[in-house]
Amino acid sequence: MAKVPVGILGATGMVGQWFARCLEDHPWFEIRALAASERSAGRVYGELVRWNADGEMPAAVRRLPVHPVDPGVFSDLGVRVLFSALPADQALVAERALADKGFWVFSNAAAFRMDRLTPILIPEVNAGHIRLVERQPSRKASGGFIVTNANCTTTGLAVALRPLQDLFGIRSVVMSSYQALSGAGYPGVASMDITGNVLPHIQKEEEKVELETKKILGVLAPGGAVRPAAFDVVASCCRVAVRYGHLETVLVGLGKDFDEGRAREALGGFRWELSGRLPTAPRRPVIVRDEPDRPQPRLDCDAGSPERARGMAVTVGRLRKAGRRLRFYLLSHNTVRGAAGASVLNAEYAKKLGYIG
Ligand SMILES: NC(=O)c1ccc[n+]([C@@H]2O[C@H](COP(=O)([O-])OP(=O)(O)OC[C@H]3O[C@@H](n4cnc5c(N)ncnc54)[C@H](OP(=O)(O)O)[C@@H]3O)[C@@H](O)[C@H]2O)c1
Numbered sequence: 001m002a003k004v005p006v007g008i009l010g011a012t013g014m015v016g017q018w019f020a021r022c023l024e025d026h027p028w029f030e031i032r033a034l035a036a037s038e039r040s041a042g043r044v045y046g047e048l049v050r051w052n053a054d055g056e057m058p059a060a061v062r063r064l065p066v067h068p069v070d071p072g073v074f075s076d077l078g079v080r081v082l083f084s085a086l087p088a089d090q091a092l093v094a095e096r097a098l099a100d101k102g103f104w105v106f107s108n109a110a111a112f113r114m115d116r117l118t119p120i121l122i123p124e125v126n127a128g129h130i131r132l133v134e135r136q137p138s139r140k141a142s143g144g145f146i147v148t149n150a151n152c153t154t155t156g157l158a159v160a161l162r163p164l165q166d167l168f169g170i171r172s173v174v175m176s177s178y179q180a181l182s183g184a185g186y187p188g189v190a191s192m193d194i195t196g197n198v199l200p201h202i203q204k205e206e207e208k209v210e211l212e213t214k215k216i217l218g219v220l221a222p223g224g225a226v227r228p229a230a231f232d233v234v235a236s237c238c239r240v241a242v243r244y245g246h247l248e249t250v251l252v253g254l255g256k257d258f259d260e261g262r263a264r265e266a267l268g269g270f271r272w273e274l275s276g277r278l279p280t281a282p283r284r285p286v287i288v289r290d291e292p293d294r295p296q297p298r299l300d301c302d303a304g305s306p307e308r309a310r311g312m313a314v315t316v317g318r319l320r321k322a323g324r325r326l327r328f329y330l331l332s333h334n335t336v337r338g339a340a341g342a343s344v345l346n347a348e349y350a351k352k353l354g355y356i357g
Contacts, residue, residue: 001028003026003027003028003029003030004028004029004030004081004351004356004357005029005030005031005032005033005077005078005079005080005081006023006029006030006031006032006033006079006081006082006083006347007031007032007033007034007035007074007077007079007081007082007083008020008023008031008033008034008035008082008083008085009035009036009069009082009083009084009085009086009094010035010036010084010085010086010087010090011034011035011036011045011061011066011085012034012036012040012045012048012049012066013036013085013185013186014052014085014182014185014186014188014335015085015108015185015335015339015340016034016036016085017049017051017052017053017057018053018335018336018339018340018341019083019085019340019343019344020034020053020057020058020060020061021053021054021055021058021340022280022336022340022341022344023083023344024058024060025058025060026279026308026344027279028279028348028351028357029081029344029347030060031060031061031064032077032078032079033064033067033073033074033077033079033082034061034064034065034066034067035066035067035068035069035070035073035074036066036068036069037068038068040066041066041067041068042065042066043065043066044062044063044064044065044066045057045061045062045063045064045065045066046061046062046063048066050186052182052186053335069086069090069094069098071097071098071101071103074098074103080102080103080104080356081103081104081106081347081356082098082103082104082105082106083106083107083108083340083343083344083347084105084106084107084108084109084343085108085109085339085340086107086109087109088109088110088111089111090109091107091109091110091111091112092109092111092112095107095109095111095112095146096112096138096146098144099136099138099142099144099145099146100138100141100142100144101142101144102138102142102143102144103144104144104145104147104347104350104355104356105144105145105146105147106147106148106149106343106344106346106347106350107146107147107148107149107343108148108149108339108340108342108343109148110151110204110208112146112148113148113150113151113208113212113215114211114212114215115146116225116226117132117133117135117136117137117225118132118133118136118146118147118148119132119133119147119148119226120148120149120150120212120215120216121147121148121149121346121349122149122150122155122158122159122216122342123272123274123278123281123345123346123349124159124162124270124272124275124281124285125158125159125161125162125216125217126216126217126218126220127272127273127349128220129216129220129226130147130346130349130350130353130355131220132220132225132226133145133146133147133355145355147346147347147350149338149339149342149343149346150212150216150338150342151205151208151209151212151338152179152183152246152332152334152335152337152338152339153177153179153183153205153208153209153235153237153246153248153334153338154208154209154212154213154216154338155332155337155338155342156246156248156314156330156331156332156337156338157173157175157209157213157248157250157330158212158213158216158217159285159286159314159332159337160250160267160286160314160316160328160330161173161213161217161252162217162270163266163267163269163270163286164252164254164263164266164267164326165217165229166266167258167262167263167266168254168255168256168258168263168266169254169255169256170217170229170231170252170253170254170255171231171253171254171255171324172231172232172233172234172252172253173213173231173232173233173234173250173251173252173253174233174234174235174250174251175209175233175234175235175236175248175249175250175251176235176236176237176238176248176249177205177209177235177236177237177238177246177247177248178198178238178240178242178246178247178248179202179205179237179238179239179240179242179246179247179334180240180242180243180244180245180246180297180334181194181239181240181241181242181243182243182244182334182335183202183239183246183334183335183338184202184239189239194239194240194241195241196241197241198238198239198240199238199239199240200236200238201237202237202238202239205235205237206235206236206237209233209235209237210233210234210235211228213229213233214228214229214231214233215228217229231253242297242298243297244297244301244333244334244335245297245298245300245301245331245332245333245334246331246332246334246338247295247296247297247329247330247331248329248330248331249327249328249329249330250326250327250328250329250330251322251325251326251327252325252326252327253324253325254324254325254326256324257324258321258324258326259321260319260320260321260326263319263321263326264288264319267286267288267316267319268284268286268287268288270284270285270286271284271285272285274349274352276306276309278345278348278349278352279308279309279348280308280309280312280341280344280345280348281309281312281345281348282304282305282309282312282313283305283306283309284304284305284313285312285313285314286313286314286315286316287300287303287304287313287314287315287316288315288316288317288319289315289316289317290317291317292318294315294317294318294329295315295316295317295329295330295331296331297331300315300331301331301333302333303315303331303333304337309341310336311333311336311337311341312333312336312337312341312345313337314330314331314332314337315330315331315332316328316329316330316331317329
């Protein structure tokens with residue numbers, strides 16, 4: 001089977017580099033176009049980029065030129081699938097224009113997440129929301145569409161909430177985060193601000209978690225938009241001096257009385273019908289640890305199997321019942337499960353359903 005040529009927008013940045021990592025030797029997709037700002041356009045990727053993702057820079061991108069975000073260039077290169085790691089303000093203009101021209105955009109940016117016709121897709125959680133793209137005007141006019149993935153802090157939370165909502169119903173969610181530096185891009189937070197310190201403010205992060213979680217776990221009304229989940233979400237987000245991995249404490253008010261063992265089984269036994277059956281879909285979306293000092297960013301960030309799904313599993317630990325509430329810690333890889341890996345999985349699912357390819 002010939003591979004589908006793809007492009008990366010914002011290829012030089014933190015998430016762009018993780019796209020190059022997550023797409024390395026991908027069985028279905030082949031990177032053919034890299035794009036960034038006018039500042040980077042015309043340069044060779046391997047000479048321009050200060051590589052930050054794991055391991056060595058993939059050979060497949062090292063000699064590729066960096067282009068501006070230009071639909072004509074992508075068409076000339078035979079690319080119709082675009083993975084976007086653009087800043088939200090750039091994404092707002094560029095992604096819509098690209099979808100209007102017939103491109104299939106899988107975006108990490110916040111620009112369209114709360115748009116009523118754009119899904120925030122996490123296949124394990126809300127696979128059916130992909131059908132929203134059929135209602136996008138660009139889909140009807142040129143075939144193009146936008147699919148977003150959630151904010152990096154929201155993603156792990158939503159994955160863990162899905163089995164709890166299915167089994168017990170959810171009344172409320174309180175979440176506090178300890179978020180990695182890589183979540184702020186490169187070079188990100190000034191070292192003088194974060195060394196020996198914790199920053200209790202990440203711009204718009206708490207609002208994103210509170211709104212996105214309810215949309216993701218909401219119900220897609222037939223022929224309509226998503227009706228958000230009815231429970232409240234309260235989020236408090238901090239930046240800590242960790243490289244990768246967002247740690248969260250979660251307190252979930254459940255709809256009925258429950259047994260701690262059943263909650264543990266619900267999380268650890270959670271599967272989606274295609275778990276382990278798409279290249280980037282982890283066999284176990286949630287891994288439950290019983291040790292009292294797990295999960296930890298350094299030890300659990302890369303959880304997930306098979307090898308291509310490394311970093312795609314969410315790790316949960318210190319599960320405890322507190323009345324009708326369940327308490328736990330949660331960890332997910334912010335640039336894989338919360339960004340590039342999430343978009344790649346969305347594109348795999350879209351291809352499996354025949355939306356692209
Ligand atoms: N970091 C995370 O964990 C994470 C997680 C989820 C979502 N996101 C979202 O993903 C997006 C990228 O984040 P990041 O952390 O990768 O940021 P970043 O490291 O600052 O990278 C930004 C990228 O966008 C490019 N860019 C900037 N201005 C541009 C313009 N006018 N036209 C075209 N390209 C432009 C940059 O190219 P140059 O090098 O040429 O400037 C660079 O490639 C953001 O929307 C962010 O909110 C990030």
